[in-house]
Amino acid sequence: MSERNKVEVKISGKEYVLVGAESEEYIQKVALYIDRKMSEILKANSHLSTSMAAVLTAINVADDLFKVQESEGRLKTQLEKLLGEIEELNAEIKLLTKENKDLSSKNSSLQMELVKREAELKEVRNLLEKYNRIKV
Numbered sequence: 001m002s003e004r005n006k007v008e009v010k011i012s013g014k015e016y017v018l019v020g021a022e023s024e025e026y027i028q029k030v031a032l033y034i035d036r037k038m039s040e041i042l043k044a045n046s047h048l049s050t051s052m053a054a055v056l057t058a059i060n061v062a063d064d065l066f067k068v069q070e071s072e073g074r075l076k077t078q079l080e081k082l083l084g085e086i087e088e089l090n091a092e093i094k095l096l097t098k099e100n101k102d103l104s105s106k107n108s109s110l111q112m113e114l115v116k117r118e119a120e121l122k123e124v125r126n127l128l129e130k131y132n133r134i135k136v
Helices: 024-044 050-135
Strands: 005-011 014-020
Touching: 005 024, 014 024, 024 050
Parallel strands: none
Antiparallel strands: 005 014
């Protein structure tokens, strides 16, 4: 079982004791975030009660959460699409690598064939040259 941490925090000028499994630093960070959000709301609307400011803070934090979740969903969809494209590109790379290997092999064969044909042509030219010398 994880250890529970008791942490004293200050939100909107009031002290609270929060208990959680997270580290003290994390709990302080969360409390500071809420304190800042609540301070922003109270600055903009100084006539609000603490409880009304707390409700508006909760609404703003929920709004932030929903926007982040929507963004996360879009990013996951984009990531899945990009991973699919990477998979397709990897398949294409494999195919092109095989095709390149096959063409390289065919090129080598054709070069060997060319060397043979050039040797044969040289032989024919030599014979033709001999024949022309004999004929003259």
